Structure formats: C-alpha cells, structure tokens
Amino acid sequence: MLKVAAAKEMQEIDRITIKKYGIAGVVLMERAGRVVAKKINEIFFQESGVRSQKSGVKQRITNNEQRITILVFCGGGNNGGDGFVIARLLHEQGKEVKVFLSAKPGDLKGDAKIKYNSALTSGVKIYPLKKFLSVHCSLFTVHCLIVDSLLGTGLSKPVAGDLAKCINLINSHRLSIAQKSGACLPAGKLRTSNFAVVSVDIPSGISSDTGQIMGCAVKADYTVTFGLPKRGHMIYPGAEHTGKLFIEDIGFPKELLASEKIKVNLIEKPDVIKILPQRPKYSHKGTYGHVLIIAGSKGKTGAAFMSAKACLRAGAGLVTIGVPESLSNIFQQRVTEEMVLPLPDKGNGTLSFRAVDAILKFANQKADVLAIGPGISVSDDISKLGGALIVNSKVPMVIDADGINAIAGRSSVLKKAKAPVILTPHVGEMIRLLEGSRGQGVKGSRFIEENRIDTAISFAKKTKTYLVLKGVPTVIATPEGAAVINPTGNPGMATAGTGDVLTGMISALLAQGLSPQNASISGAYMHGIAGDVVAGRKGEHSLIASDMIKAIPSVFKSFHSSNS
Numbered sequence: 001m002l003k004v005a006a007a008k009e010m011q012e013i014d015r016i017t018i019k020k021y022g023i024a025g026v027v028l029m030e031r032a033g034r035v036v037a038k039k040i041n042e043i044f045f046q047e048s049g050v051r052s053q054k055s056g057v058k059q060r061i062t063n064n065e066q067r068i069t070i071l072v073f074c075g076g077g078n079n080g081g082d083g084f085v086i087a088r089l090l091h092e093q094g095k096e097v098k099v100f101l102s103a104k105p106g107d108l109k110g111d112a113k114i115k116y117n118s119a120l121t122s123g124v125k126i127y128p129l130k131k132f133l134s135v136h137c138s139l140f141t142v143h144c145l146i147v148d149s150l151l152g153t154g155l156s157k158p159v160a161g162d163l164a165k166c167i168n169l170i171n172s173h174r175l176s177i178a179q180k181s182g183a184c185l186p187a188g189k190l191r192t193s194n195f196a197v198v199s200v201d202i203p204s205g206i207s208s209d210t211g212q213i214m215g216c217a218v219k220a221d222y223t224v225t226f227g228l229p230k231r232g233h234m235i236y237p238g239a240e241h242t243g244k245l246f247i248e249d250i251g252f253p254k255e256l257l258a259s260e261k262i263k264v265n266l267i268e269k270p271d272v273i274k275i276l277p278q279r280p281k282y283s284h285k286g287t288y289g290h291v292l293i294i295a296g297s298k299g300k301t302g303a304a305f306m307s308a309k310a311c312l313r314a315g316a317g318l319v320t321i322g323v324p325e326s327l328s329n330i331f332q333q334r335v336t337e338e339m340v341l342p343l344p345d346k347g348n349g350t351l352s353f354r355a356v357d358a359i360l361k362f363a364n365q366k367a368d369v370l371a372i373g374p375g376i377s378v379s380d381d382i383s384k385l386g387g388a389l390i391v392n393s394k395v396p397m398v399i400d401a402d403g404i405n406a407i408a409g410r411s412s413v414l415k416k417a418k419a420p421v422i423l424t425p426h427v428g429e430m431i432r433l434l435e436g437s438r439g440q441g442v443k444g445s446r447f448i449e450e451n452r453i454d455t456a457i458s459f460a461k462k463t464k465t466y467l468v469l470k471g472v473p474t475v476i477a478t479p480e481g482a483a484v485i486n487p488t489g490n491p492g493m494a495t496a497g498t499g500d501v502l503t504g505m506i507s508a509l510l511a512q513g514l515s516p517q518n519a520s521i522s523g524a525y526m527h528g529i530a531g532d533v534v535a536g537r538k539g540e541h542s543l544i545a546s547d548m549i550k551a552i553p554s555v556f557k558s559f560h561s562s563n564s
Helices: 007-019 025-044 078-092 110-121 129-139 161-180 238-242 269-275 301-313 325-334 353-366 380-392 411-416 427-435 442-450 452-463 498-511 516-538 545-563
Strands: 049-051 058-060 069-074 096-101 125-128 144-149 196-200 222-226 244-248 264-266 290-294 318-324 339-343 369-372 397-399 421-423 466-469 474-477 483-486
Touching (some): 007 025, 025 078, 025 110, 025 196, 025 222, 025 244, 069 078, 069 129, 078 096, 078 110, 078 144, 078 196, 129 161, 269 516, 290 353, 301 325, 301 498, 301 545, 339 353, 380 397, 452 466, 452 474, 483 516, 498 545
Parallel strands (some): 069 144, 264 483, 369 397, 421 466
16 A cells, blocks of 8 residues: 655655755755656657647647747745756756746745755746736746646645735636636646646645645646655545646655555555455355345335345355344345345334344354444434444444444444444544534534544544545544545445445455455445446446446456456
C-alpha cells in the first residue's frame, strides 16, 4: 500500500532528510522543480509540438503558429521556490515564460531567495502579482499553460486578498476556455485549446490534511507532488481540484517514505490481489464459511436478498438469512442457494427482542460470521437486540444500516464485544453513532466530511472496532489507529441497496478466513470496482445495486487471473 502523508508528516520527512541524511533543502528544491519541468515537457511538449492527452497524438505548434505562453505564479515560500526552478529550466529550453510573484522580493528567504536570484540571472522575467491582476486579459491566451506554485502543503488559513483574486481569475479563464471548447470538462482533461493548469505539490488553497477549500482554490488539470501523496489529494473537494496526480521521486530516503509512523495508506490493486482468499482444490462449502445475515422487515425484504446474494457471489460457502417469521414464506419462495432462519417477530413484520436466543445459538454454534442490519427497521426491540448480539456473539460481526441505528448514541456497547466488530456506516449513520438517534444535523455532516480520515480513526480507536466509513472516498480505520483510503467507486453507487451489497461482500471475505482489516479493505475495494464495471457498461445514472451483484463474478475472476 502507498503511504498518504499529512502536512506535518511530510514536513518531518523534509526535516530528517536535510538534517540526518545531509541532503540540502536547496537541492531538494532544485530536484522538485526539475521533475515538474520534465513532467510539463512530457505532457505538453514533444519536440516542436504539444501532446493532446485526449487524442494521444501530437498537436503541432510550429514557429508559424501561436507559441505557448507559460505563466508561473510563485508564492513567497518553498512552493514558490519550486516555481522559480521550473521557470528557469523552461526558459533555458527556449520557452516563453513569465513569472508573477505574490511576495516582495526583499521578503524572500533561504532556498526560495537563492532560486529567485538564479531565475533572474538566467533572464527569466519576474513581475509582481499586481501586474498580472491589472493586465490578465492580455496575458491569457488560447495556448497558455499556468503553473501554480503559490501555496504549498503548509496552508493553515483561508486564502484572501490578491492571492484569492489571482486564483479566481485562473479558474474563471479555465472555465471560459472549457466552455468555448464545447464543454465544461472536469479537471484532468487537456482541452484542445491547450490551456491547462499544473499545480506544484498541491493546488493552492486546498488543505493538505482535509482536502477542503480554504477560501478559494486553484482547479488544476494536473498536480505534481513529491515523495508521497497527501491526504488533500484524496479527499474531496481536493481530489477534484487535483486533477491527474503524479507522484515524483526527488530523493527522499525510502525508509522515511515507508515509515510506520505514517498511519494512512492508499489501497491499490496489487495489495488486494495479495490478500484475496484462494480456492484450494481440496475443499468443500464449509471451507469457505457460513454467514448468518439478520436482515429484512415488512417493506424491506429486498435488502436481505441483495446482501445474501452478494455474500454468495463474493465466495461464502453457506448463507443463512435470519428473518421475521411472519415474512418467512416470502423468503422461502424467493431464495435459491440461501437458507432461511425464521425468527420471533412482533407480528408486524419486524424482529422481536425474543429472537436474541435463537440468533446467538445459531451464530455461536453454526456460523463463522454474524451480519446484522440490512432492512431490519428501527424499534426499541431492535435496539435491545443489537446491543445484546454485540455483547454476546462469539463470532465476528458486520453491522450496517439499521444495525448501526440500533446502537445510535450507545457506541460504548461496542467495547464490550467478545469478537471483532466491523461497522459500515454512511455519513448519516456515522452522525447517529456519535450523537444519538437525533443526530441528523448539517453541521455534523459537514464536520465528518471535512475530517473524514480523523473521524474514522478516532472512532475505531475509541470503540476498538473496524470502521468502514462509506463515502467519497471510503475510509477504513482500525482499532490500532491506522486508516486506508479506498480509491474505487463512482457517483452511480449513490443508490438504494449498494450498502447491503457491501455488507454481504465483507461478510463473505471474513467468513473465508480474512482478518477483519483485510476483509474490510478488500471488500470495499472490490465493491467499488464492481460499481465501476457497471458504470462503464451502463453509465452512472442507471446503475442499481443488483447490477453490481451481477458484476461481482467478473471482478473476482479478473483479480484471480491477475494472481495466477
């Protein structure tokens, strides 16, 4: 897995690299500028032409045609120092470069001051940012490349003043060019006009730790970062502003980049391939585990069916659905591979607390995993049932949906669990876990979205559980305080039933012998891939949960083929 750094963690890597390994800061700055300049040449220039990412072929810009103007915007810190290096190198290659500096030259210090002087000596034209603000209309051309080197990963307060004006002008022109090209394209798409924005390290105005917009932020087509990706590259809206991300090596020691002190990781396909359970020839259905899913109520039987079917498709050997006995005939008529366990109910199609003994007897004697939540509804009986199962289950549990709502505001009960517990809340359910059944506030939702990683880590550590916080992106946190970011999935998955599918998939992987951490990570990743496969075939607007279940076999097949 790839480490994902917080701002302080990256600053510490910088500090140790300079102090312990003797690599001067000015050397790191030169290397950073060089890799960005090289990447700019790879993306935009090939001999005398510009490469169009959209077509994949060279788009010629000859001496008889309009030349590309490169506008480099530099701040007064080390990020600006990187920009001076980029400007100098591109200028020395004969490209038309103009630099706009947001700080007073006399205020520059250290390595940034050195690189400023080097750029001046090489003949780079450097102007105050105010000049750009007064004549920007004449500077922006159709063939224009913006290099954003204004603010780095250390941003701690909202962008304001001339910096904000500059960023808004860049974004406005980018949008204007996109519209003139026929469509307003998202970041990461090179328009046929050859106007594009490249950010250095992170788009200016994006919080490196949370991905939030600090007042305003550059919307880049490409971002070149150094050593490790930052949290702000992965969390929205920062991920959208980042565009296509390039992670470049500038000589940080490998042991620092792999430090166990960095607790957040990005899951990648090779990681999932390594941990997926295999199917040995000498095996039987019991080898792959028995999952008991407590699910369904009047009007919500579909959730139970989808979760159970996804569980089987993800490889579980046996699946039993525990359902209200008044609805058992409905289930008996619809199931094929699944088994049905009728449970005491209240006569209205919802489970009674009296079901607790039957559930625990079955789970503790016959099952390998107990899942609870899809479509079970909310009631006092369900609330008491959820708590009792958590405290008394001897097998690992996966809790979702109404299973989470059943312990709203009572997350302390999770500490009493005898076996590992995996929770899979969306943001609304997460709020209720933290605040109780009335936790529906916009403020709470905003806080969680703005602090997605830290919220997940804090809760998992406090309750000693594994938390799969669904959303964009999904974050998986462990009791030890580590977290994994899942990059798969798409907006089409924001539809009824996809969470039930995830519950089934994680339960299946857990039943096949994966650890709670690996079952959560691989389940979330494969779930997202299934959604991406369906979106590729049918589009995001028409995606439904049952489509994802149908895609699970091909997803697993492709991953196992990659491992053979």
